[in-house]
Amino acid sequence: MKKTQQFLAKLKLPTEDNHALEPSKKKFPDGGQYRIEIPSVEGPRVFREVLEAAKELKVPIHRVSQGSGIMLLQRSEISEMARIGAEHRIEVCLFVGPRAPFETGGQALSVAGKVIGWQHRGADQLVYAVEDVRRACALGIRSVLPADLGLIWVLHEMKQKGELPRNLVLKSSVTLPAANPATAKIFERAGVSTLNIPTDLNPAQIGAIRMAVDLPIDMYIEVPDNFGGFVRYYEMPRLVQVAAPIYFKFGLRNAPDIYPSGAHLEDTAVRMGRERVHRARIALDLLEEYAPEAKMSPLGSKDLGIPEV
Numbered sequence: 001m002k003k004t005q006q007f008l009a010k011l012k013l014p015t016e017d018n019h020a021l022e023p024s025k026k027k028f029p030d031g032g033q034y035r036i037e038i039p040s041v042e043g044p045r046v047f048r049e050v051l052e053a054a055k056e057l058k059v060p061i062h063r064v065s066q067g068s069g070i071m072l073l074q075r076s077e078i079s080e081m082a083r084i085g086a087e088h089r090i091e092v093c094l095f096v097g098p099r100a101p102f103e104t105g106g107q108a109l110s111v112a113g114k115v116i117g118w119q120h121r122g123a124d125q126l127v128y129a130v131e132d133v134r135r136a137c138a139l140g141i142r143s144v145l146p147a148d149l150g151l152i153w154v155l156h157e158m159k160q161k162g163e164l165p166r167n168l169v170l171k172s173s174v175t176l177p178a179a180n181p182a183t184a185k186i187f188e189r190a191g192v193s194t195l196n197i198p199t200d201l202n203p204a205q206i207g208a209i210r211m212a213v214d215l216p217i218d219m220y221i222e223v224p225d226n227f228g229g230f231v232r233y234y235e236m237p238r239l240v241q242v243a244a245p246i247y248f249k250f251g252l253r254n255a256p257d258i259y260p261s262g263a264h265l266e267d268t269a270v271r272m273g274r275e276r277v278h279r280a281r282i283a284l285d286l287l288e289e290y291a292p293e294a295k296m297s298p299l300g301s302k303d304l305g306i307p308e309v
Helices: 002-010 044-057 075-088 122-138 149-160 181-190 203-212 233-243 263-290
Strands: 034-038 063-065 091-095 143-145 217-222 246-250
Touching: 034 263, 044 075, 044 263, 075 091, 075 122, 122 149, 149 181, 181 203, 203 217, 203 233, 217 233, 217 263, 233 246, 233 263, 246 263
Parallel strands: 034 063, 034 246, 063 091, 091 143, 217 246
Antiparallel strands: none
16 A cells, blocks of 8 residues: 555655645635636526625625536526526526437446546547537637547647636536546646536545645535435635635525526526525524624636626
């Protein structure tokens, strides 16, 4: 074991989990340790309702994300979400379009085959995914949510060559999580801007990932049922301690899976969006009580993928 640990150290990887819960010294560029993300904001109406709830409950929001995909939004809807995000200085992150469970292949829907996650099958699907991103960027979006490591690499290369905006945020999906420091390092090298991790890692394991990469970590504090349904509010002070910089995300337990969403589910999406903000308020109250020294990022920071309209 010692020989293996020595080799990992040569690769600049931690040799064990952060069992001592040593504090992270890393922060967002603005000096903050944590930010707030509201996921499953599936369209302009849900976005407006989320902002209304945030105003009522005094919940600062740094980022909203969407899961049904760019391909299921009209150009006018994408443009409206971009305008709202730009007006309120909030990052708007849209999921990249067609993926395995949306296609005609059967593996993604089988019990064992679900390991494929939300990746893109074949070259055609990869092209469709890139086209989805081009469409969003042309309408002002500056943050996308891919679930395929190859796509992430392609998008990063496109950014470097001027084919996509250089400030485009590439937020890896929780359906493509980095479960250990080595995988997190690969994601960082591939061009990920902000890193989703499995929903069930403990603070020591998360701390090991933090030791390996500088990327912000995305972490569900309340987890949707189909990803475990964990409710981890009292862990937030420790998570800030070992994992900063970190995005706290608020899913909902005991709630339906609404992907792909649309007008037929919009009322449900609105109610769920407002409840996510309510959950964020509860979490912030606990964090302010038990870790008053933890520093939240100011709103509208320059590294956020705020739309440009």
